[in-house]
Amino acid sequence: MPEQNNKAVIDMTGIIKRYYIGMPNELQILNGISLKINEGEFVAIVGESGSGKSTMMNIIGALDRPTEGKYLFNGEDISSLSDKKLSLIRNKEIGFVFQNFNLIPRTSAQKNIELPMMYAGKGRKERAKKAMELLGIVGMEERADHNPNELSGGQKQRVAIARAMANDPSLILADEPTGALDTKTGRVVMDIFHKLHKSGKTIVLITHSPELAKETQRIITISDGSVVSDTGGAVNENF
Amino acid sequence: MKIFENIRYAVGAILLNKKRSFLTMIGIIVGLSAVITIVSVGDTITTVMNEFFMSTFGGNNIHVCSYSDSNDSGDSYKYAITQDETSHILDNGPDSIVDVLQQSAYSYKGKAFIDDNMYSAASLSGVSSGYAKSSNMKMVEGRFINRKDCQEKKAAVVISDVAAENCFGSAKNAIGKSILIQGKIPDQIPQDTDEMPQNDKFTINTTVYTNCVVVGVYKYEDKQGKLKNIDNKRSFLTNVYCPYSYLNYVSGIETNDITYNFIQVACEDNTHLDEVEMYLYDFLDSRFQDSDNYEYMVLDIREDLKDISMVVTVVTIVFILVAAISLIVGGIGLMNTMLVSITERTKEIGIKKALGAKKNTIRAQFLTESVIICLIACAVGVFCGTLIGMIIELNIDKIIDLIKNDTIVYFLKNTDIKITPSAGAVIISVIFSVTVGVIFGYYPANKGAKMQPVDALRYE
Numbered sequence: 001m002p003e004q005n006n007k008a009v010i011d012m013t014g015i016i017k018r019y020y021i022g023m024p025n026e027l028q029i030l031n032g033i034s035l036k037i038n039e040g041e042f043v044a045i046v047g048e049s050g051s052g053k054s055t056m057m058n059i060i061g062a063l064d065r066p067t068e069g070k071y072l073f074n075g076e077d078i079s080s081l082s083d084k085k086l087s088l089i090r091n092k093e094i095g096f097v098f099q100n101f102n103l104i105p106r107t108s109a110q111k112n113i114e115l116p117m118m119y120a121g122k123g124r125k126e127r128a129k130k131a132m133e134l135l136g137i138v139g140m141e142e143r144a145d146h147n148p149n150e151l152s153g154g155q156k157q158r159v160a161i162a163r164a165m166a167n168d169p170s171l172i173l174a175d176e177p178t179g180a181l182d183t184k185t186g187r188v189v190m191d192i193f194h195k196l197h198k199s200g201k202t203i204v205l206i207t208h209s210p211e212l213a214k215e216t217q218r219i220i221t222i223s224d225g226s227v228v229s230d231t232g233g234a235v236n237e238n239f
Numbered sequence: 240m241k242i243f244e245n246i247r248y249a250v251g252a253i254l255l256n257k258k259r260s261f262l263t264m265i266g267i268i269v270g271l272s273a274v275i276t277i278v279s280v281g282d283t284i285t286t287v288m289n290e291f292f293m294s295t296f297g298g299n300n301i302h303v304c305s306y307s308d309s310n311d312s313g314d315s316y317k318y319a320i321t322q323d324e325t326s327h328i329l330d331n332g333p334d335s336i337v338d339v340l341q342q343s344a345y346s347y348k349g350k351a352f353i354d355d356n357m358y359s360a361a362s363l364s365g366v367s368s369g370y371a372k373s374s375n376m377k378m379v380e381g382r383f384i385n386r387k388d389c390q391e392k393k394a395a396v397v398i399s400d401v402a403a404e405n406c407f408g409s410a411k412n413a414i415g416k417s418i419l420i421q422g423k424i425p426d427q428i429p430q431d432t433d434e435m436p437q438n439d440k441f442t443i444n445t446t447v448y449t450n451c452v453v454v455g456v457y458k459y460e461d462k463q464g465k466l467k468n469i470d471n472k473r474s475f476l477t478n479v480y481c482p483y484s485y486l487n488y489v490s491g492i493e494t495n496d497i498t499y500n501f502i503q504v505a506c507e508d509n510t511h512l513d514e515v516e517m518y519l520y521d522f523l524d525s526r527f528q529d530s531d532n533y534e535y536m537v538l539d540i541r542e543d544l545k546d547i548s549m550v551v552t553v554v555t556i557v558f559i560l561v562a563a564i565s566l567i568v569g570g571i572g573l574m575n576t577m578l579v580s581i582t583e584r585t586k587e588i589g590i591k592k593a594l595g596a597k598k599n600t601i602r603a604q605f606l607t608e609s610v611i612i613c614l615i616a617c618a619v620g621v622f623c624g625t626l627i628g629m630i631i632e633l634n635i636d637k638i639i640d641l642i643k644n645d646t647i648v649y650f651l652k653n654t655d656i657k658i659t660p661s662a663g664a665v666i667i668s669v670i671f672s673v674t675v676g677v678i679f680g681y682y683p684a685n686k687g688a689k690m691q692p693v694d695a696l697r698y699e
Contacts, residue, residue: 104590
């Protein structure tokens with residue numbers, strides 16, 4: 001068990017997300033979620049489809065802004081930042097791993113990993129060195145020059161994890177990372193997450209699978225836009 | 240660094256849809272080929288016209304015309320400008336004045352010879368020292384007639400290399416040798432009525448037989464290839480030049496009695512024309528201030544050349560505007576393609592935004608793509624434009640034949656006409672294509688840049 005401190009990476013209070021605001025079909029997806037995730041935690045957010053966990057992920061990942069509520073990321077309120085500032089947060093502080101890998105087509109594994117570093121303005125040599133290092137961590141050095149269409153699903157996901165690590169983010173946000181993989185390759189991917197967790201990374205895993213969730217330290221269950229259970233010790237408030 | 244990555248990515252995207260990219264480029268290619276062709280042809284016309292006027296009228300010459308209200312004048316044959324004035328201009332004018340061009344009143348046709356076997360057909364003309372420069376004559380040996388020859392009416396001649404070979408075997412052998420020249424005035428008409436003294440006090444010698452010394456040999460320019468086709472080179476007529484004063488003298492004319500209404504002042508080059516013109520105005524003002532009957536004008540060719548290039552420029556601009564319509568149509572095609580391309584890559588934009596790409600990054604990426612499409616189109620357009628220019632160049636003789644003016648046709652046929660795009664034309668094309676790329680690429684690129692990451696990621 002890695003050492004835990006009490007520095008909160010994510011600190012949400014009363015997060016509400018509504019769509020079609022002011023229209024007859026106005027829809028409230030999140031009903032005031034409050035949540036705190038500390039540095040070094042490995043958390044699973046579980047929920048049925050339609051429970052609001054994807055919206056939750058978009059807000060956690062700074063891809064979207066909450067309609068109401070306060071979201072502190074590393075102590076900074078990002079609930080109403082500009083697009084440009086949110087881009088910076090996504091670039092430097094959050095590493096995304098998607099269900100369907102989302103590698104850039106026609107671009108080698110190494111170049112895919114270099115992309116976030118390029119956006120961060122890092123030099124060519126530094127980028128190449130770090131990319132190879134990360135490929136080593138996920139065991140993909142030999143495929144550095146391969147394009148995504150030349151890689152298997154498991155290999156793509158390993159490259160995607162390496163890419164998520166590119167700028168040493170505070171948080172790795174994985175959305176059903178094994179959803180498109182068979183059991184065996186899914187295992188490999190999960191083992192990588194465990195390895196990263198042991199090295200001190202904060203990981204939030206979004207999944208509908210209770211088996212995967214059990215591997216984590218803490219399970220947060222979402223249903224109908226609210227947190228219905230939380231096995232962890234952090235603040236847990238239902239409205 | 241980012242630019243390089245953008246270019247690499249853009250080229251990849253263009254190559255992925257080769258056919259679509261090519262079809263998009265066609266409109267721009269057509270427009271740019273037209274621009275290149277028009278600008279090259281315009282440049283060529285300007286250059287050739289400049290050369291034509293320069294060689295026909297002399298780019299370094301200043302023309303002084305005087306006209307008099309001769310009805311009031313008792314002696315109507317007298318023109319305003321006398322030998323006194325030409326000498327004064329030469330002696331006291333700015334150093335850049337090389338000569339006041341003069342010609343003998345008559346020229347003679349006949350032969351130059353040593354004996355019955357060594358001879359060459361020749362036409363004897365009297366000229367002044369500036370003639371060689373103003374007619375672009377190249378010397379092979381020796382020198383041309385100089386001012387001293389003219390002042391002293393020396394029996395010095397400059398012959399062609401053809402005549403030198405016929406009479407002396409080589410140009411080198413000819414220098415310093417004496418040569419006999421025999422000739423008569425063709426049809427006994429004055430060569431230039433303006434310069435002929437209209438005074439019957441002279442008895443004109445219609446034939447000459449004179450012994451001269453060869454001081455120089457010039458290169459005969461065989462522009463029409465006549466010399467090659469002739470069997471007997473001795474019968475090939477070339478010019479022999481002697482001082483105008485000498486030829487007037489042997490013709491029985493007193494040079495000092497000749498007056499002019501028109502003189503050409505030859506200058507060293509065209510950089511001091513203004514200075515010389517100022518001098519000429521001052522001088523002629525002081526000469527003619529007491530005379531109401533004489534008016535004069537000082538002209539050079541620069542104004543005419545400016546007018547010609549103005550006309551060509553205006554025509555070129557009008558044609559470029561027409562070609563610009565094709566560029567606008569091409570640009571709209573480009574915009575359409577970019578919109579499709581961006582919609583296709585919505586997901587990719589979403590991923591990049593998730594990885595931290597800013598609006599500017601996405602915008603730059605797609606703008607690079609549209610500019611590169613235009614630059615490739617530009618390269619192809621320059622190539623096609625050059626090709627069209629070459630086709631025109633190959634058929635230039637047929638086009639020249641359409642011109643009715645014999646002098647111009649003769650000049651054009653003897654001029655090496657090259658229709659190749661100038662650096663200026665290429666720069667204009669590059670600027671045009673980059674502008675089209677930016678203007679018509681901006682809207683689609685901006686549309687891509689403004690996409691919300693969540694929506695873009697969800698796009699299938």
